[in-house]
Amino acid sequence: MAERVKTSAPGKLVLFGEHAVVYGYSCIVTAVDQRMEVTVSLRQDKKLLVKANQVGVTRYDRDLSELGRGEVPKAVSFIEFLIKNFYQQYGICVGLNVFTHSQFSANFGFGSSAAVIAALALALSRLFSIELSQIQLFDLCFQTILDVQGVGSGFDAAAAIYGGTLHYAREERAVEPVEVSNFPLVVGYTGIKADTPTLVRQVAELKRQKPKTVEGVFIEIERIVVKALQVIKAGNFAKLGTLMDKNQKLLERLGVSSRELEELMRVSRQEGAWGAKLSGAGGGDCMITLVADKIRKEVETAIEECGGEVLQVKFGAEGVREE
């Protein structure tokens, strides 16, 4: 048994299909090259100690017998529940130090929670020499997401585990790699942190009030996802941009866009972008815009002048790995 293991998992950006994916439709997601690092080591006592400076956790400790009980602070809840689930499943009760370090801000909507549990699940499997397949890692992470936030499609865990660019559908846990040679995307962060479970519940409430309309929107989003897969294959970015705009319009009908997101999209299109949409839950976080290389600089400047932050990321990054 190893004494100490370090792993990392990538963040993600949704390209098409957010929200509908929660209801069994599919989405396209890409892993980004900014990673969450997790180091685990054994302790002599029966405690869990967590240090996660990027989310303000300088020191959090818990008796193993208390894992997942009572009030668990939000910043450590994913870590605590993942360990609880892993320990229960494999009959382990060993003291543990967990240190995390993120290369990206938890505010971006890059899926830091999914990345941290994917990296942690791999770290635990290596620490205790329990060989886990990617699907087993996924099931452990998805269960933890549902335990902590009650809602979610698991696509972010899939991106963190498998990496690359994926076509994901929750029902079949189907993960299909999407071949993309070059994705000329610009990512603009609004500076506003969105809360995914709140937005997912907001859409659920709209669906309760207007089931036919919302179901109709999901069906249209799914059509766009399927079309986007063909268009990506053909490398037709102008057409892909049009699909992004269409997907954005449908997200607006779900009420998850925001003024700040729309401003960043507006200036991008004004500079000649092929298309733009929000990426993720909406309400803030990031927008993505597809642009030809020759106007990339102008679009980036326009986003910054409009109060956004341009995030320099590469797409299709490697999934969870031991460092």
Ligand code: MEV
């Ligand atoms: C959030 O990044 C994307 C949503 O579809 C939620 C999910 O799929 O878990 C809104």
